Amino acid sequence: AVNHKLWPEIEKVTMQQLHYARLGVGGAGGWQLFAEDGDMRMYRREEEADGLVVDPLKACHVVKGVTAREVCQIFFSPEYRSGWETTLEDMTIAETISNDTLVFLQTHKRIWPASQRDALFWSHIRSVPDDQDPDASDLWIVCNHSTEHPQYPPNSNKCVRVYLTVCIVCQTFVDPPKDPNKISRDDITCKITYCSVVNPGGWAPASVLRAVYKREYPKFLKRFTSFCIEQCKDKPILF
Numbered sequence: 001a002v003n004h005k006l007w008p009e010i011e012k013v014t015m016q017q018l019h020y021a022r023l024g025v026g027g028a029g030g031w032q033l034f035a036e037d038g039d040m041r042m043y044r045r046e047e048e049a050d051g052l053v054v055d056p057l058k059a060c061h062v063v064k065g066v067t068a069r070e071v072c073q074i075f076f077s078p079e080y081r082s083g084w085e086t087t088l089e090d091m092t093i094a095e096t097i098s099n100d101t102l103v104f105l106q107t108h109k110r111i112w113p114a115s116q117r118d119a120l121f122w123s124h125i126r127s128v129p130d131d132q133d134p135d136a137s138d139l140w141i142v143c144n145h146s147t148e149h150p151q152y153p154p155n156s157n158k159c160v161r162v163y164l165t166v167c168i169v170c171q172t173f174v175d176p177p178k179d180p181n182k183i184s185r186d187d188i189t190c191k192i193t194y195c196s197v198v199n200p201g202g203w204a205p206a207s208v209l210r211a212v213y214k215r216e217y218p219k220f221l222k223r224f225t226s227f228c229i230e231q232c233k234d235k236p237i238l239f
């Protein structure tokens with residue numbers, strides 16, 4: 001994939017998103033907690049671009065019994081998506097750039113009174129050593145970033161094209177640390193940071209969008225993480 005024309009952007013945006021995900025939510029960042037559920041904390045910043053709500057979102061979650069690699073592979077893989085992405089109406093793989101990089105076209109269910117949206121984005125999965133703690137296990141990241149494709153110009157179907165940048169960054173912790181082939185799923189925990197910025201691409205009332213995000217994002221992350229636990233529970237652990 002390194003010789004693909006998108007590769008420089010994929011490399012830059014993925015590493016930028018990794019850095020952004022690892023920034024805390026305290027301090028002057030302007031993050032406000034808007035949803036809590038068990039170990040899940042969801043924050044947003046209220047931001048508009050040309051009068052459109054583009055509120056950046058950051059969610060932190062801790063899930064027992066799954067690894068960072070398992071969570072990211074489920075988030076990345078097309079075959080699982082209909083099982084956890086509740087707002088999805090249709091999904092097409094527009095291009096297979098490599099085994100770790102795909103281009104998706106997704107149409108999402110219409111949210112009244114806004115018109116239906118679609119998203120065209122590249123999706124890239126990779127593992128990176130934790131530069132802050134070389135002894136820790138690798139971080140896994142999936143980054144989704146809007147792109148163009150000659151076959152799928154915006155607004156060619158009835159949908160308004162959204163512009164998004166999303167990342168999910170995961171890290172596995174084994175507690176208590178023990179002999180690798182004696183670890184059970186009860187000993188592993190996955191720390192998840194999910195970040196998203198979705199520009200709705202066309203007019204949608206700020207109040208409606210904020211209400212949708214407030215309702216949809218907690219549901220989305222809970223559903224996704226429950227799906228991961230369900231998918232992995234009877235399978236050998238994939239570190």
Ligand SMILES: CCCc1ccc(-c2ccc(S(=O)(=O)CCO)cc2)cc1[C@H]1C[C@H]1c1ccccn1
Pocket residue numbers: 085087088106108111114117119144162164166196198200204212213216217220
């Ligand atoms: C007017 C904007 C409509 C709208 C378009 C798109 C998306 C959206 C697209 C992609 C991703 S993802 O994390 O990359 C997972 C792959 O699907 C998440 C969200 C969300 C919304 C809004 C509907 C809201 C929503 C919020 C959270 C989850 C799902 N949907």
